[in-house]
Amino acid sequence: MKKILILFTAITAFTFLPALQQNAAAEDGAEKTEYRAETGININNGLYFGGGWDPGANGGSVNLIFSREKDRLLLGAGMELGMGYTGFNLLFPLEAGLIILNGENLQISGGAALMPGIIMSRPLPYFLFAAEVHAQLLWFVSDSLSLEFSAGPRFTLSPGYSSNLAELEMIDLVTGIAAGFRL
Amino acid sequence: MLFSIVLLITGCSYRALYTADDISPDVTITETRNKIEIRPNQPTVTDTGLLFYPGGLVDNHVYNEILSDFVGEAGIAALITKMPGNLAVFDIDAGLSVIEDYPEITTWIIAGHSLGGAMAAAVVYDNPDVFEGLILMDSRPASGNSLADWDGRVLSLYSSIEKIEDVDSTLSLLPPETWLDETETDYPAETSNYTVVHQIDGGSHSYFGTYGPQDGDYEPTITREAFHAEVIEYMIEFFNENGWR
Numbered sequence: 363m364k365k366i367l368i369l370f371t372a373i374t375a376f377t378f379l380p381a382l383q384q385n386a387a388a389e390d391g392a393e394k395t396e397y398r399a400e401t402g403i404n405i406n407n408g409l410y411f412g413g414g415w416d417p418g419a420n421g422g423s424v425n426l427i428f429s430r431e432k433d434r435l436l437l438g439a440g441m442e443l444g445m446g447y448t449g450f451n452l453l454f455p456l457e458a459g460l461i462i463l464n465g466e467n468l469q470i471s472g473g474a475a476l477m478p479g480i481i482m483s484r485p486l487p488y489f490l491f492a493a494e495v496h497a498q499l500l501w502f503v504s505d506s507l508s509l510e511f512s513a514g515p516r517f518t519l520s521p522g523y524s525s526n527l528a529e530l531e532m533i534d535l536v537t538g539i540a541a542g543f544r545l
Numbered sequence: 546m547l548f549s550i551v552l553l554i555t556g557c558s559y560r561a562l563y564t565a566d567d568i569s570p571d572v573t574i575t576e577t578r579n580k581i582e583i584r585p586n587q588p589t590v591t592d593t594g595l596l597f598y599p600g601g602l603v604d605n606h607v608y609n610e611i612l613s614d615f616v617g618e619a620g621i622a623a624l625i626t627k628m629p630g631n632l633a634v635f636d637i638d639a640g641l642s643v644i645e646d647y648p649e650i651t652t653w654i655i656a657g658h659s660l661g662g663a664m665a666a667a668v669v670y671d672n673p674d675v676f677e678g679l680i681l682m683d684s685r686p687a688s689g690n691s692l693a694d695w696d697g698r699v700l701s702l703y704s705s706i707e708k709i710e711d712v713d714s715t716l717s718l719l720p721p722e723t724w725l726d727e728t729e730t731d732y733p734a735e736t737s738n739y740t741v742v743h744q745i746d747g748g749s750h751s752y753f754g755t756y757g758p759q760d761g762d763y764e765p766t767i768t769r770e771a772f773h774a775e776v777i778e779y780m781i782e783f784f785n786e787n788g789w790r
Contacts, residue, residue: 408578445635446629447627448558448604449558482556482558483558483559483560483604487557528581
């Protein structure tokens with residue numbers, strides 16, 4: 363667990379430091395605020411499960427995220443419906459990111475997300491929590507449409523599931539593709 | 546999005562209801578991302594294994610209790626194949642990659658509950674030489690996957706008399722059947738393929754695992770413990786009669 367936290371912190375720092383430096387060097391200026399709705403699919407490539415290295419397909423998800431962009435800062439929130447070996451699950455991502463490169467048709471950003479949610483079970487759901495860092499590439503196809511590609515590690519755990527049934531702690535490399543619509 | 550809403554309404558899986566105290570002390574359970582392995586602490590045979598396909602929309606741990614009891618008594622390893630979304634239909638061949646990790650096991654019997662049984666039968670249909678036996682629990686092959694000519698042995702268990710309403714069409718998809726009543730264990734003398742069928746009195750569909758009650762379950766008149774004991778008795782007899790144990 364300690365190793366996971368160290369890895370997670372290191373990846374977060376690696377993702378954000380360049381953007382922070384670039385942001386500090388950038389000239390101050392009033393940039394307009396943009397809002398986007400993004401919908402896409404994620405593929406979870408399992409890396410770690412329970413007590414060790416356990417690579418292989420680990421399900422996937424569809425999501426809908428509303429994001430706000432201002433002054434190189436990205437904020438997002440939405441919903442993600444996933445399918446894995448615990449059944450279906452529902453996560454509510456809260457995302458923050460920084461734009462590293464903002465070209466004419468291309469944008470590269472790094473971000474992190476905290477995702478509280480549930481494993482959909484009955485009669486009662488299990489609490490599920492995931493945390494993720496990711497790099498994201500946006501290609502602006504037109505003024506209103508963008509294609510987005512993302513990748514990054516995600517740590518998922520469910521304390522209730524772990525105590526009742528079996529340890530549920532896993533790390534996936536999540537790769538995603540989405541379409542974004544400027545609102 | 547409509548798909549998401551439908552899933553929200555229908556996609557919940559039944560939770561397992563057992564506690565750690567309900568698991569047989571005679572077994573060791575280990576788990577990876579895609580399977581649950583239940584091994585006997587004192588194996589009777591090491592070259593025979595049971596591969597299990599869970600029912601639809603039930604947590605794959607709901608069979609830990611009954612299969613632990615089976616493994617503890619039979620001395621045979623069992624592997625529960627975890628299914629994406631808890632729906633075997635999403636990865637019908639998942640069990641084939643699971644058994645690749647056990648080259649020391651040369652005789653495989655595949656079992657499944659409900660939807661898992663139908664998918665297990667589909668695996669047998671597509672891979673008739675991989676498995677020597679099939680155990681169906683309140684289940685049947687899909688109409689396009691007839692195993693009537695399969696050179697294997699089938700045990701078909703029903704949880705209650707209400708579940709055998711459509712049994713004739715089911716049995717037409719399986720090798721020739723012999724019914725076993727509650728106490729009878731005289732197996733067919735045939736050396737070729739056959740199906741043995743047993744209907745348990747007073748159980749319910751969810752009794753094959755440790756969960757429920759499931760929507761549509763009939764009111765059970767026996768305890769889950771008695772039901773499990775009867776299922777295990779017939780499973781072990783099935784293994785014994787076929788020389789797998």
